[in-house]
Amino acid sequence: MFDREVEWAALDRFVSDDRPGATLGVVSGRRRQGKTFLLDAVVRAAGGFYFGATEAADAESLRRFSDSLTRYANPPSAYHFADWFEAVDAVLALGRERPVPVVVDEFPYLARANPELPSILQQAFGPLRPERTGSRTRLLLCGSAMSFMGRLLSGGAPLRGRAGLELLVPPLDYRMAAEFWGITDPALAVRTHAVVGGTPAYPNEFLRGDTPRDLDDFDDWVVRTALNPQTPLFREGRYLLAEEADVRDPALYLSVLSAVADGNATRSGIAGYLERKAVDIAHPIQVLEDIGLLRRDADAFRKNRSAYRIAEPLIAFYAGIMRPMWDQLQRPGMAERVWKASRHRFSSKVLGPHFEQLCRDWAMYHADPDLFGGLPTTVASGVVPDPAARTSHEVDLAVIAASDTGRPRLLAIGEAKWQDTMGRAHLERLEHIRSLVAAAGRFDTSGTRLMCLSGTGFNDRLARAAAERDDLLLVGLADLYA
Incomplete structure (x- = not known):
């Protein structure tokens, strides 16, 4: 485990709490940040139950959950839950003798198939309900759909006030990212971070350990990885957006990100770039903020003024470098030619703003x-x-x-x-x-x-x-x- 001491400590406190009364926690973060790795490790360490949801009809998901819980609990007869009320009560029953962590990963899949699930959990975790007060189950709901997970505990949501843990698993900080990639040259570290950010899954799972050896190798590395259609990283920028259920028109959202990548930092500037009215892009901007791909920074010296910036470096690289050349990049052998023509734009539109943000992060946190x-x-x-x-x-x-x-x-x-x-x-x-x-x-x-x-x-x-x-x-x- 790398640089997740804070998150691990929070999970450890939550699942090892020996006080009576079942508790609920929510774990969120974009895909490929290591949430499943963390939660699986917690379950293994504490002898808990892990269930990974998939995109499926409600009846199929309930059947899979019944089978998985049967294998874990080994009851006298197999579980065949008629509904999620029964399933949740069975989960609460696991914690009658000791604290038991129960992880439901990709919870948004279940909730989309059965929108009543948050309300069912609200009722199951009622303060005076005997099934809850007599249990030490520590239920953790995990999800990568940031807009959905953000609403789960907000405002008048059913689970508001029911959760005892709300944990966000962020990308690695720029310093930790350099250490994780094994890069000791600061100039190379900044350039690499401007392309891939701090997502832990990219160097090993996506690129199979292919990291830039030195500054002389950086251009070749970009060509053989980020701009190579044969690597998973090539389409990652598009998939990060497509995975969000609230994004109904990906083309419009990508256009908003491209406008910001081109230097349009205000709402009016974005609207002018897209040749639309400001009111037409209000919703896409809000959704992009909710899912953590766009950040609104207040102006330090002017009240009620702000600037929009892309929060995920890979998205900035995709919007600023790859998307304008997408048709060419999909053809074999074009990556080197495209990169040669795009290096100046990379320095001015991607690397320059990224360096400024790293400087702000340094001043604030380091x-x-x-x-x-x-x-x-x-x-x-x-x-x-x-x-x-x-x-x-x-x-x-x-x-x-x-x-x-x-x-x-x-x-x-x-x-x-x-x-x-x-x-x-x-x-x-x-x-x-x-x-x-x-x-x-x-x-x-x-x-x-x-x-x-x-x-x-x-x-x-x-x-x-x-x-x-x-x-x-x-x-x-x-x-x-x-």
Whole structure:
């Protein structure tokens, strides 16, 4: 098991709870993140029962569940449940003597075939019901359909208030992804993560251990893996979207993602790219947010403004590089030609924005708070207006902390450049932006530091300035992974 200590600890606490009263937990996450691996390990370790649902009619699923539970429990006579009420009560009966984990994987398949299932579970887990109070069954519902799983415990959903565990299994963090892939070169790690992200199943199950050996091998690796129609990774970007039941028109959703990949970060920009009204794309945007493929980031400096970004690197790579060339890529032998023509677009439209996001993640989750003079509560991008020049300035990183004085503290602002060697001009730009923010009065800028973050390095003038000043930070690739 790799980098799932937090998730394992949460599951261990849940299933080993010896107090009377059956409990319910929900485990979710996109496919291929290792949910089944985790839950199967929990069941094996604690002597529990695992059932993996499939797409089937309700009667067939109930029959399969009866057979599986019979094999596990070995009752005097085989189970033949007439309905799910009986099946759930049999599950509760498993925990009469000890805590017993019961995993129902791919629960959305069962619920789509029988929409009453959440209500049945609500009734079965009633607070005063004897079957529940006399049981120590620890029932875990797992699913990869993010929109469905997100609604399972929300608002007025039947199971709202019934669950004692809500666990999301995320992709690996960019640092853990590099370690998992066995990549020690930060420049190669950033490039690889921009293509495949942190999904654990890709290097071994999808690519059979084919990882880029070094920077010189990266282009060849992209050609023989992500752009190769003979690998499962080739169509993964399309399948991630098609697997969601709420996506009724995949072409429209892919078009929305392509608009964002092309640099259209606002709702009006996306609508203009698609030549549609903003109201027409409101639902697709909401669904893409719900399933974790699109993220809306609030602007650090402008209220009620936000920017949309693709949350899954493989989707950004597919939408920005593969989809425009899809017809050519499906023909044998075209991958190298397509990649040669797309490398510049990859650097500007995919790798550049991805580097900026890694810098924000570093500042939020990895950087020593002493670098900023406090622990950040928010790290975001934003736009600072410049009234005198009748223009505005984009800020790649704004590191913000709460304050007892009413005004939030702006700990740092930064500019991230993947391809540029940064110099004195970048510093002067940040100094000007800091003065604009100070003049606006919304933030406490008394301790605001300036950050230059670069994928290629810094010139001598900027390095000397950093050595002479306490308010200037230079952050290179090695720092992101240190």
